[in-house]
Amino acid sequence: xxxxxxWKTRTLLFLAVVGPGFIxxxxxxxxxxxxxxxxxxxxxxHMLLWTLIPITIALIVIQEICSRMGAVTGKGLSDLIREExxxxxxxxxxxxxxxxxxxxxxxxxxxIAGSLELFGLSKYITVPVCAVIVWLIVVKxxxxxxxxxxxxxxxxxxxxxxxxxxxxxxxxDAIVATVVPPHRDVLMRPDYLYxxxxxxxxxxxxxxxxxxxASIVEKGVTKRQYKASRLDVITGCIFTDVVAWFIxxxxxxxxxxxxxxxxxxxxxxxxxxxxxxxxxxxxxxAMGLFNASLFxxxxxxxxxxxxxCEGLGFESGVGKKFREAPVFYWxxxxxxxxxxxxxxxxxxxxxxxxxxxxxxxxxxxPFVLIFMILLVNKKELMGEYVNTPLFNVITWATTIITIALxxxxxxxxxxxx
Amino acid sequence: xTTVALSELLGSPVFDPAGTRCGRxxxxxxxxxxxxARISTVIVRTTSGxxxxxxxxxxxxxxxxxxxxxxxxxxxxNGAEGLFFLERDLLDQQVIDVHGRKVVRVNDVDLHQDIVxxxxxxxxxxxxxxxxxxxxxxxxxxxxxxxxxxxxRKIPPKPIPWEFVDLIExxxxxxxxxxxxxxxxxxxxxxxxxxxVEDLAPDEREAVFExxxxxxxxxxxxxxxxxxxxxxxxxxxxxxxxxxxxxxxPDAAADLLADLxxxxxxxxxxxxxxxxxxxxxxLLEFGENTAAGRMTTEYLALSPSATAEExxxxxxxxxxxxxxxxxxFLVDSRGTLVGTVPLAKLVLASSSTPLLALTQEPLISxxxxxxxxxxxxxxxxxxLLTLPVVDDHNQLTGVITSxxxxxxxxxxx
Numbered sequence: 001x002x003x004x005x006x007w008k009t010r011t012l013l014f015l016a017v018v019g020p021g022f023i024x025x026x027x028x029x030x031x032x033x034x035x036x037x038x039x040x041x042x043x044x045x046h047m048l049l050w051t052l053i054p055i056t057i058a059l060i061v062i063q064e065i066c067s068r069m070g071a072v073t074g075k076g077l078s079d080l081i082r083e084e085x086x087x088x089x090x091x092x093x094x095x096x097x098x099x100x101x102x103x104x105x106x107x108x109x110x111x112i113a114g115s116l117e118l119f120g121l122s123k124y125i126t127v128p129v130c131a132v133i134v135w136l137i138v139v140k141x142x143x144x145x146x147x148x149x150x151x152x153x154x155x156x157x158x159x160x161x162x163x164x165x166x167x168x169x170x171x172x173d174a175i176v177a178t179v180v181p182p183h184r185d186v187l188m189r190p191d192y193l194y195x196x197x198x199x200x201x202x203x204x205x206x207x208x209x210x211x212x213x214a215s216i217v218e219k220g221v222t223k224r225q226y227k228a229s230r231l232d233v234i235t236g237c238i239f240t241d242v243v244a245w246f247i248x249x250x251x252x253x254x255x256x257x258x259x260x261x262x263x264x265x266x267x268x269x270x271x272x273x274x275x276x277x278x279x280x281x282x283x284x285x286a287m288g289l290f291n292a293s294l295f296x297x298x299x300x301x302x303x304x305x306x307x308x309c310e311g312l313g314f315e316s317g318v319g320k321k322f323r324e325a326p327v328f329y330w331x332x333x334x335x336x337x338x339x340x341x342x343x344x345x346x347x348x349x350x351x352x353x354x355x356x357x358x359x360x361x362x363x364x365x366p367f368v369l370i371f372m373i374l375l376v377n378k379k380e381l382m383g384e385y386v387n388t389p390l391f392n393v394i395t396w397a398t399t400i401i402t403i404a405l406x407x408x409x410x411x412x413x414x415x416x417x
Numbered sequence: 418x419t420t421v422a423l424s425e426l427l428g429s430p431v432f433d434p435a436g437t438r439c440g441r442x443x444x445x446x447x448x449x450x451x452x453x454a455r456i457s458t459v460i461v462r463t464t465s466g467x468x469x470x471x472x473x474x475x476x477x478x479x480x481x482x483x484x485x486x487x488x489x490x491x492x493x494x495n496g497a498e499g500l501f502f503l504e505r506d507l508l509d510q511q512v513i514d515v516h517g518r519k520v521v522r523v524n525d526v527d528l529h530q531d532i533v534x535x536x537x538x539x540x541x542x543x544x545x546x547x548x549x550x551x552x553x554x555x556x557x558x559x560x561x562x563x564x565x566x567x568x569x570r571k572i573p574p575k576p577i578p579w580e581f582v583d584l585i586e587x588x589x590x591x592x593x594x595x596x597x598x599x600x601x602x603x604x605x606x607x608x609x610x611x612x613x614v615e616d617l618a619p620d621e622r623e624a625v626f627e628x629x630x631x632x633x634x635x636x637x638x639x640x641x642x643x644x645x646x647x648x649x650x651x652x653x654x655x656x657x658x659x660x661x662x663x664x665x666x667p668d669a670a671a672d673l674l675a676d677l678x679x680x681x682x683x684x685x686x687x688x689x690x691x692x693x694x695x696x697x698x699x700l701l702e703f704g705e706n707t708a709a710g711r712m713t714t715e716y717l718a719l720s721p722s723a724t725a726e727e728x729x730x731x732x733x734x735x736x737x738x739x740x741x742x743x744x745x746f747l748v749d750s751r752g753t754l755v756g757t758v759p760l761a762k763l764v765l766a767s768s769s770t771p772l773l774a775l776t777q778e779p780l781i782s783x784x785x786x787x788x789x790x791x792x793x794x795x796x797x798x799x800x801l802l803t804l805p806v807v808d809d810h811n812q813l814t815g816v817i818t819s820x821x822x823x824x825x826x827x828x829x830x
Contacts, residue, residue, distance in 0.1 A: 073618060073620075074618035074619035074620060075618045082509050082522070083509055083510055083511075086508070086509055086554075087509060087524065087551060087554045087555060088554060088555055091555055220644060220645075220648060222619065222648070222651075222652075312551070313521070313522040313524065313546065313551070
């Protein structure tokens with residue numbers, strides 16, 4: 001695969017220490033994730049906790065499917081879609097992916113802007129500067145070192161776990177809420193459904209499936225080795241959702257409990273860390289959010305450019321010059337520039353936009369899942385590694401439930417007015 | 418001769434002699450064993466399933482196919498035919514562009530239509546890997562045909578002639594049935610083959626390496642990057658791997674075997690011929706980072722009293738590869754290194770000159786246990802092309818060539 005040579009210069013993988021699954025999981029807790037979980041906790045207290053266990057199971061299954069497909073076929077997801085479903089469908093999928101990922105890039109820059117605003121830095125300075133930094137990091141190929149720094153700095157997520165504990169939440173209530181869904185009246189509220197879809201969309205983001213499969217291919221994981229990467233995938237998913245649980249609980253115990261139901265800015269979310277760090281809550285939060293946003297902002301546009309170029313047959317790779325791979329470079333650059341540009345609009349409701357982008361993730365997710373299910377069940381493609389009936393059931397269930405949520409949301413919107 | 422695109426023909430209606438529509442074109446197929454480019458069969462999707470229509474029974478192609486036989490005479494298509502299907506096996510798949518020396522994805526296929534003896538003949542002319550083919554596929558059926566054609570005419574095509582296309586088929590049985598060999602690929606420079614192979618998925622790589630001639634495969638494998646090299650050798654059968662390793666240059670082969678897990682190396686060694694195995698085992702004993710680990714055991718060694726003419730004769734009969742021949746080595750009856758003769762001096766000398774008179778002064782050599790750094794320093798200091806490697810008794814055991822040193826240095830850059 002072209003992947004192997006090109007991605008060498010800017011490898012998105014830790015070679016020795018962690019595997020693709022763990023990295024994908026960390027990128028999962030990006031700005032969109034933090035905003036969504038914080039808002040979920042602030043707006044609904046513990047009422048969305050029950051969704052985390054089913055979402056984690058779905059995430060593990062879906063990620064495992066992608067890594068299995070990558071190991072068995074040695075090809076990325078967009079390549080498989082192209083080879084099995086043809087150009088037109090691939091084109092539509094790529095178009096959708098660009099739109100969805102654009103929303104995600106906007107969210108990452110919103111995270112950068114929001115986190116640095118806590119230090120009093122104007123977004124009109126921080127965003128352009130960071131956009132240039134992100135562009136340079138990747139194009140100049142220093143990605144590997146930077147990635148290690150990012151991942152190390154991800155230990156900031158632990159602060160949410162600590163904050164959750166120190167906030168003295170109603171533990172019993174939280175644990176019960178983790179298994180028992182709230183009453184149907186709550187379930188059918190449009191704002192609740194909206195947040196539900198956002199939670200699904202931010203945890204199981206479509207772009208992550210393409211990224212994970214491509215990482216597995218790049219790493220050269222073979223059929224025989226992939227059982228080892230299964231463990232890596234599972235631990236990654238569990239870690240990501242444990243952090244999500246604690247973010248929700250921490251915000252529920254601080255913001256929701258004291259009546260601050262709306263998270264409108266980074267300052268509000270930083271308040272959730274107050275029990276842990278007092279007045280310095282905002283420093284911890286800002287650094288965590290900034291780290292997550294910058295990391296994701298470096299990966300996301302690049303991954304999108306690779307996926308689209310590979311699926312549609314354009315030259316790609318940071319090892320190539322601009323002239324040699326124009327579509328790749330333009331796509332990557334435009335995603336960053338436009339994404340950052342949107343954030344520069346004055347008085348933008350950063351949090352609202354971020355959550356909207358995660359909702360879009362959730363709405364588009366079923367389409368990607370359907371393709372995955374069709375591909376992973378093809379005997380000619382996967383040989384003996386086709387899906388077990390259990391996996392098929394879980395994946396179909398996830399697809400149908402996500403579609404149902406979207407339909408229900410639209411319907412309640414119409415009704416409520 | 419007119420050109421028609423595959424995507425335009427696919428899905429077009431098929432009429433029987435009476436003019437009734439019996440179905441749609443589902444597939445066009447070749448019988449590569451008979452003719453590598455001519456369409457031999459049409460698969461028609463009718464209301465009673467997919468049916469085979471031999472192309473000889475097609476009367477005309479004009480916005481649809483007109484057949485000379487009625488649909489009841491067409492046999493059902495059960496998929497077990499030894500046919501190469503254009504839509505399933507070529508469209509959207511990756512193929513090797515032998516002329517451009519890279520792997521490309523097929524967007525569309527251009528077919529050449531001729532009339533031979535009043536009968537239409539359709540042949541595959543080229544594959545389109547550019548925007549024109551892509552746009553046609555995307556907009557077909559969405560935009561009216563005349564407007565589409567006008568738009569497409571403005572876009573320059575990126576065709577690859579069918580003669581330059583090398584197909585990749587991962588199923589060995591089908592490969593044999595369809596006579597898919599990689600003759601054209603084999604003619605490329607090994608480094609280009611290696612580039613192409615690195616761009617393929619594991620199954621496809623394996624397919625290429627199982628089909629190529631051992632010598633070609635060995636030369637190409639030497640140029641492939643180590644990680645991919647390992648993956649390829651691990652995927653091949655032990656005896657096939659052994660065949661290829663035997664054809665490789667000893668130093669490259671030793672490097673490769675040293676990187677594999679021990680049991681795999683043993684399996685491959687077992688399948689090798691005894692002499693080849695012995696050589697490998699000897700080389701493998703040396704540490705990879707010493708001079709001996711980098712040397713090759715293929716070199717030309719002659720007696721100092723031999724004449725230039727005898728040397729040229731020996732050159733003509735030399736069995737190994739050409740790289741070490743930039744220098745001839747002089748050894749005495751016990752195998753001790755006595756001198757080195759650059760090829761240039763040999764060519765310029767008269768035929769009766771004894772080789773001892775042509776040696777390069779001073780005689781530079783290194784010990785088998787020398788470290789890489791020392792080897793590189795020697796090459797640089799004395800501007801060497803080759804460096805002889807001697808053991809404790811000053812006997813010649815191998816030769817390090819400049820390409821090894823370049824690889825070594827590049828790895829550090």
